[in-house]
Amino acid sequence: MQQELKSEFTKQLIIDKAFNLFYEHGFKTTSIDKIMKETALSKGAFYHHYKSKKELGLEVIQLKVQKRVVDGMIAPLKEPGNAFDILESVFINRLKEFPFYDKQHGCPMNNFINELGDNEVLYQTALKSIIEKWKAALIELIERGKRENSIKQEISNQAVAVYLISSFEGIRGIRKLYDNDAILVDYLSGLQLYLKQIKV
Amino acid sequence: MQQELKSEFTKQLIIDKAFNLFYEHGFKTTSIDKIMKETALSKGAFYHHYKSKKELGLEVIQLKVQKRVVDGMIAPLKEPGNAFDILESVFINRLKEFPFYDKQHGCPMNNFINELGDNEVLYQTALKSIIEKWKAALIELIERGKRENSIKQEISNQAVAVYLISSFEGIRGIRKLYDNDAILVDYLSGLQLYLKQIKV
DNA sequence: ATATAAAAATACCAGTTAGTATGTTTTTGT
DNA sequence: ACAAAAACATACTAACTGGTATTTTTATAT
Known part of the structure; x- marks a missing residue:
């Protein structure tokens, strides 16, 4: 149960940071690397929660x-x-x-x-x-x-x-x-x- | 004089092809390579006529x-x-x-x-x-x-x-x-x- | 004809891209 | 306590990015 919460928290964090970057710089020109740098998590974490950039x-x-x-x-x-x-x-x-x-x-x-x-x-x-x-x-x-x-x-x-x-x-x-x-x-x-x- | 015409023709060709690609796929996600593939000219030709993508x-x-x-x-x-x-x-x-x-x-x-x-x-x-x-x-x-x-x-x-x-x-x-x-x-x-x- | 300059081609560079493979750490159910 | 699974990290790939350096081709002026 604690794990599920953590997962939800991480996804929300990714979504929030992604939204800000998409808003300021556009979707296509914002890379997964930049988003994950904002979250202070790794690319591996991203692809654990999302199967692609499109899904995000x-x-x-x-x-x-x-x-x-x-x-x-x-x-x-x-x-x-x-x-x-x-x-x-x-x-x-x-x-x-x-x-x-x-x-x-x-x-x-x-x-x-x-x-x-x-x-x-x-x-x-x-x-x-x-x-x-x-x-x-x-x-x-x-x-x-x-x-x-x-x-x-x-x-x-x-x-x-x-x-x-x-x-x-x-x-x-x-x-x-x-x-x-x-x-x-x-x-x-x-x-x-x-x-x-x-x-x- | 013939040279000047050729130069003008090439620039116009690049601009035309670039416009079409920008229109369909956006500016930032259209590369110089793709544009020049459309013109059937080389990247060298592009940077002979334009100093940067921004100028184009x-x-x-x-x-x-x-x-x-x-x-x-x-x-x-x-x-x-x-x-x-x-x-x-x-x-x-x-x-x-x-x-x-x-x-x-x-x-x-x-x-x-x-x-x-x-x-x-x-x-x-x-x-x-x-x-x-x-x-x-x-x-x-x-x-x-x-x-x-x-x-x-x-x-x-x-x-x-x-x-x-x-x-x-x-x-x-x-x-x-x-x-x-x-x-x-x-x-x-x-x-x-x-x-x-x-x-x- | 030939030196010069413009036009274009080729080969390259360092950085970035989305995505993958393979680990290590943390949580969880038993 | 421990095996399984989830969460996350590291290292990597192949393709692509804008731009540069260098060479070859073509046109021009004398």
Whole structure:
């Protein structure tokens, strides 16, 4: 039982260090050696717990990347309250709250999507699953807004959800290029305009 | 003179093959060896014309990546005609016209941004320059629309420009994950809604 | 024609890559 | 106490990486 705990602890350590390195330097250009140097364990330990780098990549996506999106963008949508207000505050506040490091390095999910999204069907599926969860939560919130009459009836839930996600991920990438938040301010004004269109 | 032409031809050949490989497999994971195998020339030839892989990367961005964006998204904005109609048709038609290969592999510029945007200031500057050109052309078109009264006066040119670019680049990445165009259809509906908001 | 310079080829380097083979140490059930 | 298994370490491989040094081929100017 103590062994099982140790194993779990080690795997978590590897996943954590791997996520940080993938986030900062990309998946393909982060080597197992670099990851294991961070954990202060050996390569042998890695290949005892994982059969390949691909397996680790998938776990990082499913456990770390997904968690970030769920905690930051999906779970808040399910809180009680005025649906429109929630939509507005989640998209606007989340972007403002990012630390400098996260603005500089973009969205981990978006990074994975752009690096691996056209590569391997397993990565594709894992990433698609996160997007679909996000989309479903948005659709449900918009529907809620329609029921409580805070969001216009005539708009397409799907379309608004996809458009919001697209622009959010797009700006998280573009922001990397700049050394200040001016572009984010423009994005937020543009987003406000969009939200005004769906508000009842 | 014949020598100069030959040199120019070779450089162009290297740039073309490099662009294709970068587009399909990413910049960092495409080796000089692979590029030169495509050109059927030797590594010696490469390092005769380029001092480093970084120098090639910059030329690919400045010559090939930029040209794609200019030809597809910027130049059409400068054509004569109703400003709103142009805005609508460029964003909508361009997305529909992409061949399968381009849908699968996303936007070359966006790929570079996400892979190298937080890496090196030289890449950053080269990519930022394309975004700024695009943004400027959009702002000018929106201004034109305001003058001819096809676009609402009260909206912020900057904000709309940045939001349009963000969502476009975002969806080009996300589309990679899917094997059909359903997500693009949703995006286009969402975009239509946005454009309706700025139409006079 | 020939010296010179540009273009390209060949051979190489030291470092890195994912992954393997084979150990040693630690935990566990008996 | 001890055999088995799990956790981890060490040493290694073959292929690949960006880049260099050196030589051969081709074009050019006189």
